[in-house]
Amino acid sequence: MKSHFISDSDFSKFVESLIRSVRVVAPVAKKTKFSFETLESVSDLRLDYDVTILPPKKAIMPVKQELVRFNGNSIESAISAQDQVLLGVHFYDVKAIDMLDELFSQGHKDYNWLAYRQHTTIIASNVQKVSNRAFFASVGQGVQAKGHDGFLTKVSGGYVFDAISPKAEALVKQGTFKDASPAQVTEAKVANEKVLKECPETLKHSTEAVQKKVREAFKKEELWKQFSDQCFSCGSCNIVCPTCYCFDVQDEWNLDGTSGKRCRTWDGCMLGEFAQVSLGGGHTENFREERHTRFRHRMMRKATYLNDKLNGPACVGCGRCSSSCVPDIADPVKIINKIMEA
Amino acid sequence: MSKKVTVASFDFTSCEGCQIELTNMGEHVFMGLLNHIEFVEFREAMSEKADAYDIALVEGSYSREIDRERLLEIRRKAKIVIAMGACATCGGINALKNHQNDWAENVYGDKASMPHLASAKALPISAVIKVDYELPGCPMNKEELVKVVNDLVHGKAPLIPDHPVCVECKARETVCRFELGDHCMGMVSRAGCGAPCPAHGIPCEGCRGFVSHPNYAALEKVLVEKAGFSRERAANKAQMFTSNYLEKLR
């Protein structure tokens, strides 16, 4: 890995030229918040964002994605992955994308995810402003961010750019980069360490202790009922989560009745219909019909069930669920700390 | 495809906005659908009356006793009854009068005693007849209607969402009304509209009715605690489109 430096003005020129050659998806302002969008001009780029409404996984697996098109008995894949650069991803979201890379390549591979992922170059950037519900410093401390191609850190006068993969080295050739000085490398290191001390919320126990105790709390029905008393089953905590990866598949028929498409749409385990399954003959059953069982399921998924597959929790501490929950009951820090102290 | 599916359309207490949506569908879609369906009764466009039809589209709420017989007749003649729009599925805006007694004077002034204003509670048509599918919304969502009719014509079970509007609102990355100091009812309202209201800067009023299991107590609580409503206003908030649901919940 090599550390480069690019000045602020050269960085702008670099991004402008990048936009002209490839689709660049990056954080932009959205009213009082931020979202990842296809960048049209470098002046829209907001690397000083705190957190985006939806996670950047949407550039790889959009909210709604066409899987196949069919006509009579002929079926064709709808995959049409084009090269793209996902710019300005915070390290916690890099971790989350890495988790999905892992989950989508285990067992039955998800070729749609893998195809779009392969065409994506990820340029991470340092957290310049910590969001008001973040706890990324204390969750899954043993898990390193990996899978990204490069890492930008804002320093005085410009950015230090760590080129991790050959794709990133190729990008360096497109801009006016210099070798970063030792002082610049140190400044970047300090900046990245500093934000870890600025999280407003903190998980107080280790991943292993949390995994054990939360798992043991499964049978405490009353506790889960208390936690979920105000829950709307609105699924916002799922939809905004960078590590959630469930989807619903539906066929959409054209009016001719022979052709159409099969699409998948992000789904969430907090929704009442999520666990409703067909028993045949028009009958259905819902195996998580009660609100508190769904609420419990989400926490189990984030803090225990996937830990062995991922070598850590399926939560990166972005705090999106906490801030998007209208009754403010979805915060994993509050839930987990309460279970640990019980 | 052999015989076309026959469709009849009827209106009860309503603004006929939903039927207007039908005609707003766009020629391409409408004509595409007409390859498979045939309208046999449609007051807006034809004078014929039919003895039987495969699908009855019913707009409007049930608010007068004299409408009962007409609804029963529709049910007898139709294989499938689809309630179309907020009025037909939950009483709609009409149900605003259910909990007021001075509406006629306020709205019609000295004409308040016109005979056709004599009406009972505005109720969904399911209060009188069995309804097979409900297409909520004020007005109903025309794409959803096409989808449901298309699914029925081609033998697929139609799917009407039963999750809150927040799902679609988050999916399009709208900044939540509550984050902006406003209120919203998207957490208890049925999705399927694509959450246009919050995206255009206004709260969701629940025109598609409630989901099957709305957490109503929690709605009142957040309206008070997060949106700063008085208890009374919070308790009354869900009466625009959903007062008939509230009666069932309370």
Ligand code: SF4
């Ligand atoms: S559970 Fe919440 S904090 Fe954890 S990754 Fe998901 S949205 Fe972020």
Ligand code: SF4
């Ligand atoms: S915990 Fe909050 S965000 Fe999640 S489903 Fe319940 S109300 Fe919605």
Ligand code: SF4
């Ligand atoms: S649901 Fe709305 S648009 Fe449809 S008839 Fe009723 S008032 Fe009119």
Ligand code: SF4
């Ligand atoms: S604006 Fe309304 S619909 Fe959208 S997320 Fe907030 S509460 Fe839900």
Ligand code: SF4
């Ligand atoms: S956002 Fe709410 S009020 Fe607006 S169309 Fe949807 S259900 Fe109706």
